[in-house]
Amino acid sequence: MKKFIKNIFVNNSKLSVDELISKKTFISFFFFFLFIAIGIGAWKWLWNQPLDNNMSGAIQKPLRAVLNFNEKIFDKTLSPNHLAKAYPTAEAARRVRVNGNVGMGNDFDAAAWKLQVIKNNGDTLFFTLDDIKRLPKTEIIFNFKCIEGWNQITWWGGARFSDFVKYYHLENESNMKYVGLSTPDEQYYVGIDMPSAIHPQTLLCYEMNRQPLPMNQGYPLRLIIPVKYGIKSIKRIGTIFFSDERPRDYWFERGYDYYSGL
């Protein structure tokens, strides 16, 4: 060992081949192990960074920063012309998978349900299901993608969110950056960027397989948003509001990407 270190400072031309091999090997491995140590250190640094919130499942702040950066890159590819692929009716699943029941409490009073829309000026508008059905009906058969990794071709019918906004004169509201939606019991809530919300395939959905939505699929009205993972297709919409800040989002708070775009 002593010799290695001594030889580091000796001119190469004065060393024998064996000494030179030892010297160069020593120096290279010194930097190799240094590189490994720096790598481990960097990993530990990242691992120990503060979390982005205090809920279980929260992620390190630098990771969140990169996810937000990814959004800035990939929201450029979102376009009203990029549609989720449509499938023939025959391919739509008869038994539609039910995943998640947050906000689907049993104490829901279907007869009393009205959709609340909070306008920018503070007014609250109330809509019945017939108010939504009055809008042109859009049907879509697409491959529903869950963030867990499964997918299923399913049939949905409803009104385009963009038609709803236009018909009920919510233009001022739709000029904002985000729309927030929550269940009547406020247990489940999502935030969606406006370009995705007014995408032509985003539906205020009241039918599944040509039938009214079943209770466990969010009767009477849910969102279907094919440009996002299923976590954003909130069931049983109670309230809609608009904001320039990110509305709170159930799964975002639990470590998932806010954008969750496909």
Added chain:
Amino acid sequence: MKKMVKKHPLAMRWFHWINFPILMVMTWSGLLIYWANDVYKLGWNDKTILKFFPQTFYDAFHLNYKLAQGMAFHFVFMWLFFINGFLYVLYTIISGEWRELVPNRHSFKEAWFVVLHDLHLRKLAPPQKKYNAAQKIAYTGIVIMGMGSIITGLAIYKPVQFWWLCELTGGYAFARILHFALTIGYSLFFVVHIVQVILAGWNNFRSVVTGFEVVKDDNEKISA
């Protein structure tokens, strides 16, 4: 008389050793994601030969209930994986290293002889330069697999925006299978690679750290 001969340029060594931990993180975070919908198996109908993965595997590596964490790490380290891989390919093209790496029309036949030689079924290995034919195929193949991971990864990451990529890779569900299968491929590559490195010995391993190999003056390798 011994001699030091330059073998691996510094850039190649950097790319190699940077890629290793990045691929480890990608594989680990990928497993956290896969766990949430772990439907793949080897077998047919009701018969399962190998389930990906048995519960004991998840338990041993603490892979349960970490989907959000897995996605977060995966979509951060994907950039490093992509950038390092991109620069590596760019470097091999610009430096001319690709000539040592890309197989030619003789390589597949020669690679077979190399395999036979390694299994001690054939006395002589075909003559080679820096890499033998089997290495050329393996090292080019692994780069193509890397590109495959990026393409199938992007296809399942943004299947609507890159719908054409999703179609190209066989649709959303199939692209996910490919993405998974490629990782199994890396794991197999890794095992063979490690065995070969151990068999090749210290002089060979050292060259991937130091860059030089020690040879006798008559150009025969010393297995030190």
